[in-house]
Amino acid sequence: MIRTPLTRWFDLTTPVIGAPMAGVSGGELAAAVSRAGGLGMIGVSGSHPASFVTEQCALPVAEQLPFGVGLMIWVLETRPDLLEATIAAEPSLVSVSFGDPAPYVGPLHDAGIAVCAQVNTTADVHRALDAGVDILVAQGTEAGGHTGHRATLPLLQEVLTLTDRPVVAAGGIATGAGMAAALVAGAAGVWIGTPLLSSTEGLNAPALRERVRSASGEETVLTRAFDVAEGAAWPERWPGRALVNDFSREWHGREDELRETPEARRRVVDGRRTGNPGDAPVYAGESVGLVTTERSATDVVRDLDAEAEKALRKVPKLLA
Ligand SMILES: Cc1cc2nc3c(=O)[nH]c(=O)nc-3n(C[C@H](O)[C@H](O)[C@H](O)COP(=O)(O)O)c2cc1C
Structure with missing residues (x-):
């Protein structure tokens, strides 16, 4: 022991x-x-x-x-x-x-x-x-x-x-x-x-768990894009590490523009509601490739x- x-x-x-x-x-x-x-x-x-x-x-x-x-x-x-x-x-x-x-x-x-x-x-x-x-x-x-x-x-x-x-x-x-x-x-x-x-x-949805199991360790990004989209009051010094998805590919690094683009922000809110891993944040770390x-x-x-x-x-x- x-x-x-x-x-x-x-x-x-x-x-x-x-x-x-x-x-x-x-x-x-x-x-x-x-x-x-x-x-x-x-x-x-x-x-x-x-x-x-x-x-x-x-x-x-x-x-x-x-x-x-x-x-x-x-x-x-x-x-x-x-x-x-x-x-x-x-x-x-x-x-x-x-x-x-x-x-x-x-x-x-x-x-x-x-x-x-x-x-x-x-x-x-x-x-x-x-x-x-x-x-x-x-x-x-x-x-x-x-x-x-x-x-x-x-x-x-x-x-x-x-x-x-x-x-x-x-x-x-x-x-x-x-x-x-x-x-x-x-x-x-x-x-x-x-x-x-x-x-x-x-408590996470089965589709999001499945996405975790298929992800490799190279597929994460440390980003504020999801917080900006969801209007979360997270202090800037703590971005979130999540799986790269369609939304982060498009908006990571363009957070100022994202703030002014309600349609894009809505994608994340809807993605979370419907459990769509293409738009919803799937927070996961670099060891995700070991979760199979x-x-x-x-x-x-x-x-x-x-x-x-x-x-x-x-x-x-x-x-x-
Ligand atoms: C999906 C997810 C949600 C998290 N939510 C919280 C939280 O509510 N409070 C907190 O202190 N840390 C939170 N964390 C961070 C964890 O406490 C922890 O630091 C991290 O998962 C450890 O690293 P690992 O993911 O590589 O094992 C979260 C992490 C993940 C992956």
Whole structure:
């Protein structure tokens, strides 16, 4: 069994966190990750009502499984109800990412809830440490969804020089050997999103899952085009990594023009409604080429853990 400060903290049997992914990871997906001994997280966005948080959190709770909730700071600024519903659901861990976590750490700690934050730059690290965040998640640009511009491994190495608090690696980790590499580099765990995008327990539509399974690792783009089209108030410093599609081919890099072109913007809104992967954003990371089958998230995490243990057992053999 792999033991790290993360497994000890949350009483896990594998140092794997199932990333919060709004629109994909609800309570069922989180429960499936936790059933494998990891910590599953529920992704919450500004389009969710507080009742979504309450209902989805009830699913892992019903099985007495540990779980976490991922909140977006720029959303919380106008939606304090999401924080209140989260605290009331008593998760083990709450992620407050994409903004300044300072106002949220106190209320979460007062409720006995551990706090983590995804960081994309060294300035983010200092801000999170000053705010009293317990666990830092070094999120590389390889990650699916909204992210920064630095790659996982150099970011992880640098974050580890800045803190003694547990650091979890996120972005591009999708095999046991990759997980072992992050742990050997000093991470206390891995935070996986893309490997769960074709899970049977996900909230994402079957057509979008199928698109994920057929995509190669060269087919992603880091873009603001979808946010501009949907009128999302995402701060500019976090573009989203999504699969290249007809819409991104036409509009990535032309966001100013897109703002003034309502017909084009409507394509994305309609594409999301009808589940058309040609126009809808399909957020996915660079490890997407490794996701080729539809499987339970429990099996994904179990296999990742078993393969990582195998890879770690080989490490001493590298020494003469
Ligand atoms: C479809 C999708 C939705 C996401 N939604 C959220 C979210 O709601 N909150 C959040 O903090 N991160 C979100 N992320 C980012 C993940 O938490 C995580 O950083 C990323 O998936 C890790 O990299 P990987 O995709 O290479 O495994 C999302 C990622 C994806 C792929």
